[in-house]
Amino acid sequence: MSLNTQTLQPIINFIWTVADDVLINKFLENQYQDVILPMTVLRRLDLALEATKDNVLKTHEAFRDKIDNLSGLLTSEQHGTGLAFYNTSQFTMKKLLADPKNIDSNFLDYLNGFSENVQDIISKFKFRNQLETFESTGITFSLIEKFCNPKVELSPDKISPMAMGYMFEDLIRRFNEKTNAAAGRHFTPREIIELMTHLVYLPVKDKIQQGTFLVYDPCAGSGAMLTQSKLFATNPEGEIKSKATFHLYGQENTGEMYATCKSDMLLKNEDPDKIKFGSTLSEYGFDPDLKFNFMLTNPPYGTTWKQDIENLNVGTAKKISIVDKRFNLPIKNFKGELEETCLTSRSNDGQLMFMLHMLSKMKDPKDGGSRIASVHNGSALFTGDAGSSESGIRQYILENDLLECIIQLPNDMFYNTGITTYIWLLTNVKEAHRKGKVQLINASSEEFYQRMRKNLGDKRVQFNPEHIQTIQEMYFSFEENEYSKIFDNEDFGFFQITVHQPEKDENGEKIIDSKDKPRSDSSLRDIENVPMKDSIPEYFKKEVLPFAPDAWYDKTKMKVGYEIPFSKYFYQYEPLRSLDDIASDILQLESETDGLLKEIVE
Template identity: 25%
Template sequence: MAVTQQEIENRLWDAADELRVAMPEAQYSSVVFPLMFWKYLSDTWEHRHKEFLADNEGLAGLSAEEAHEIEYRDYQSFEIPFIHPGTVQQRRASWSSILATITQDGLGQRVRLSLQGIETANPDKFSRLFGSMAWTAEEVLPREVLAAVMQAMDRTPKMHEGNMSHDVLGGAYEYLLKRFSDGSGTRAGQFFTPREVVELIVEVLDPKANESVYDPTCGSGGMLIASANLLKARGGRGYTLKLHGQEAVPDTAGVARMNLFMHNLTQFQVEVGDTLKDPRFKKPDGSVKQFDVIVANPPYSLKWKPWTKDPRAIGGVAPQSSADWAFVQHMIASMDPKKGRAGVVLPHGVLFRGGQEAAIRQRMLDDDLLEAVIGLPANLFYNTSIPTTILVFRAPGTKAPERQSGVLFIDASKRFAKAKNRNILTDASIADIVTAYHSKFDADGNPVDPDGDGGLAVRFAPTTEIATNGYDLNIGRYIKQAATERDDLGTLIEAYNLARAERQKTEQRMLAALADAGIEGFDE
């Protein structure tokens, strides 16, 4: 009998819910995902082991070494070793083997040894996969709670390809990610970008077969997976994409690796580290590696230690108070020079803030790297209610001729549906935004087919016009909305942003005058 999506999701949530007596919901993912992936690996290994035994009945004439060689050459793609080998405590580091010991003391230690053993036995595939595993300590998660979680999860149907597809398995993983995010409040933003925002960025960037895709702040890996899913949905081979990600939090990087495996995507590399301080993907000469498609939802307005000398600092160095433009600069440096394109979600402040950020913004526009600014609704994200924007960049000289020397502005700030905890972009809104992105424009920058954009406010503004506005990219400067009966939140925010931009320009003039007079230090 086929396993339904609903069935596996319900069973997995029942297992997660056993944790309610021991920890807040925001911490569930650190326990449930390693256990779920361990069960998936164990079920898969045991399924293939049975096939091996059935095909080699009795193993007549084979030594243990020969049998092992045949099994791992023809049947298994990873190894599940023994823990405590050569002792009376020896047992396979598999789910079923350890589950049989749940009534015995030291369960957490056996789980930890099993997960560590799998990592060690498969360094190319599973190195550092399971994160810190701090939850295996008895003082963090009592044995009886861990046992209850494992027993509940064991009621989930066998997680191998003979029993359920990777679409179902990956969908279940995504379900838990979203469920944990819904219950985690602001912490969810550390690893989960709402799927509709991910889909919009990926639709705009349109990854092709055999291309490389890179997310410098990959979280749970959703943008990498969405790239493969879009290609597959269009009849392409999603598994041909070469996926790369970097994540600062080791446990979250582990979540991403497990997520990719669950979706049957094996051509990936996820590294741990601070992308701005220590980019892990580099060329032999030490410069950052370049990719065809770059996607990111970095932490907003992150305080950071600015670069002193770094070739990524095109146009200047972002201020210590906000690394927003530093992430953009890293993405620009990481774009393939022939067909590289990048999409990044950032707060509206990047469009108009002054100082060093204004200098970087001007350089991006003067070099004609910015292709589009897409204004999103407020309250889309788990960790902030502010409105955000998607910036789309193209490698130097690779914009379409009709898109050169200008920027496309799309205002989708009113396109949302209200959900329980936040607003969401509907499929129809995503389709309208993508259509607007592909619009043709007349000499005034207005869409040739005004009905083809789903009623969105859209305009292509030449760089000369943007320059007259002091390189301010505030969407309201380029798209004039029809008067509304009353001011809504979005209108008030837009008016605030414009007023703030003017104030910051005045402040910059004041700081320049003070600097001329030998008085410095006010802008730090």
């Protein structure tokens, strides 16, 4: 399953030069990818259809006047492509080069010959918008000739979807760097996908040998998580060797990535209709009652979902109130009573909303339940005070015992960000020894990665197979050590209380209100987070009253909060240097510089 990305660099480099050789002065730099990416996909589809071209043309000619819908015949093994798509044009990309004079009209005929599912891909790339510029600048022949060069080896027989996804992401990364554009998403390195698939499937290895399973990615990107997770589970040479049927479902709201994902599903003979276009949060493309066995994703973080909020029909600007059962869930108040609560994160970061969406798509434990792997930044662990939606989402997850493990990844693992990231593993069918528990694994130190010989954007480090093996062994052993800690769910919960101190007059006397109680001084008001396992009165007596003897708190206005301060649990204190050591160093420096000032002055 490992991918040698170095072997792909010559192909990526050649495709990259097409922009400078053909598109320069014809398109703006920020438009290059609007040509290069769809041309790469089209050439890949073209090569996949090459062997069956004559068969398709023969079938089309024989039956086009006799049958209204030829799709079934043209995709069949006997009469067509044996794939889920076809092209009825007489042209292939290579054949287009034989008639340079008419290449523009012939190229349009070629595009129009593709089946409807490929037309959707062409449409999402908005590729036809480029044809007028191709013709007016006279670059159509040169462009097609470049992509037919043997150096651009894009055949699906030789370049897997995993490799293709990597190539696309590397090209997009380069385009974004060239134009100083933010990528807007974090493409997932293949070794992280490998770790995620291992941790999702291996714990239930014996339960997925036969049957039918549904795999889902709500932020599908190029589709790599879907295709590679299926490959891991079904690979006859792999660790699981499942003979079960796996159906792949995904949704993506970026046109170019949706088109890329759908094209690779076609090439893998997966059902392209199981890949939907649109925003998962407000335009979910599948039956609301459809549930999935496995879900893997890397949702956008630090990215606005304001448009989704508007599309979901919300209340006032001050109070978001979405009428959607995915985001309205029961959580306990400080009295321990369940209350239906609208859980909607800040509009500038929707990552936890994707988490709630996936939780709503889990199968019932009676039907085998579900397993989820999702990548997040640190914000998902601790952002949001007690009573906030972010805290409420963590509360719902932990109080329902859905969180199994969180793994901190090394920094600089992603192509376009160096921030700290974490893999969350969730399930509603925990093993007995994990019930009520959460495992935290710190895989961020040098023991768990290798520095890359050459950086790829911001990506400077990578996992090797032995690193992945070490991490999964820690997960399976479920034991505490320097890198693995185990907690009870409630260890992450706390009650937030407001500490009041009396307001006093100029004589130092307490000011009494109309109810004969001391008036609270707002300038002395403070907040205390009391660990859920502690007694609030005992905590108050021990941690507050010794410093503020006349303080009090309102027992009717407490809030429940949950956070996972990951770094705190793995913090290692490094003692300060002793004064003797510091003095010794100073004396050493003085001896080394003795006479230096005298030399300068003289």
